[in-house]
Amino acid sequence: MRADHYDTFARSYAETNESGLFNAHYARPAMLRLAGDVEGHRVLDAGCGTGPLFEDLRARGATVTGFDGSPAMVELARERLGPGADLQVADLGAPLPYADDTFDDAVVSLVLHYLQDWSAPLAELHRVLRPGGRLLLSVNHPRILEASDPEADYFAVTPYSDVYTFGDGHDVTLTFWHRPLHAMSDAFADAGFRIRVISEPPFDPDTPRELLPPDLGDRTAFICFLFFVLEAE
Secondary structure, X not given: OOHHHHHHHHHHHHHHHOOOHHHHHHHHHHHHHHHOOOOOOEEEEEOOOOOHHHHHHHHOOOEEEEEEOOHHHHHHHHHHHOOOOEEEEOOOOOOOOOOOOOEEEEEEEOOXXXXXXXXXXXXXXXXXXEEEEEEEXXXXXXXXXXXXXXXXXXXXXXXXXXXEEOOOOOEEEEXXXXXXXXXXXXXXXXXXXXXXXXXXOOOOOOOOHHHOOOOOOOOOOOOOEEEEEEEEO
C-alpha cells in the first residue's frame, strides 16, 4: 500500500487513534516502555504519522527527527508539534535523506507490516543508525492472519485486508503483509540486526474498560501486536 493512501483519511485516522485502544492505550505505551530513558538520544521516528510518539519521545528529552510517506500526515504532525519540528515527507522503501550513523535509536511503530519487502527498509534503517544503535519496532502479530483467514498458510508471506471504521464513521480498507516469525528474524539478521527483546505486552493498566474487548474477562493482555528491540551490529 502506498503511504500517501493515508492522505484520503488522515484526519479521521488521527482523531480516532488519539484516544483509541490500539494506539493510545497499547502500541504507544508499550513502545515508550521499551525505549526507556532516551534523554539526550538522537531518535528517528520512521513512519511518524501525525506525531504522537514523536511528541512523547521529545518530552522525555530526546532529539527527534520524523518522516512519513503521507504528506497529509506530516502536515497534521506539524500542527501538533510546531513549525520547529524536524519533519519531512519520505518513503521508507526508498533511500532515506539522512547520513550514515546519524541516530542512536529508530522507532518504527506499526509500519513494516504494510510492506511486502523488508530488505531495503531495514538496510536503510541500519545505515542511519550508529553501530550499537537500537531499532524499536512493532508490527501486527503473525497470529492475526488466523482471524482474517483461518485457511491461510501461516508460513507464507502473504497479503490480507481488513476494513476499519473510524470514529467519524469513515470506512477504509487497509492491506497488510503477514510474515511468520522466522521470516521476521531472518530479515533482521540479513540487515545486520541482533534481536535483543521480543515483547507481547499487556495493554496499559489505565485503559478505560469500555475500550477493551467485551470477552476479555480478567485477562491483562490480548493478541494484537508484536514488538522487537534490535541492535545494529
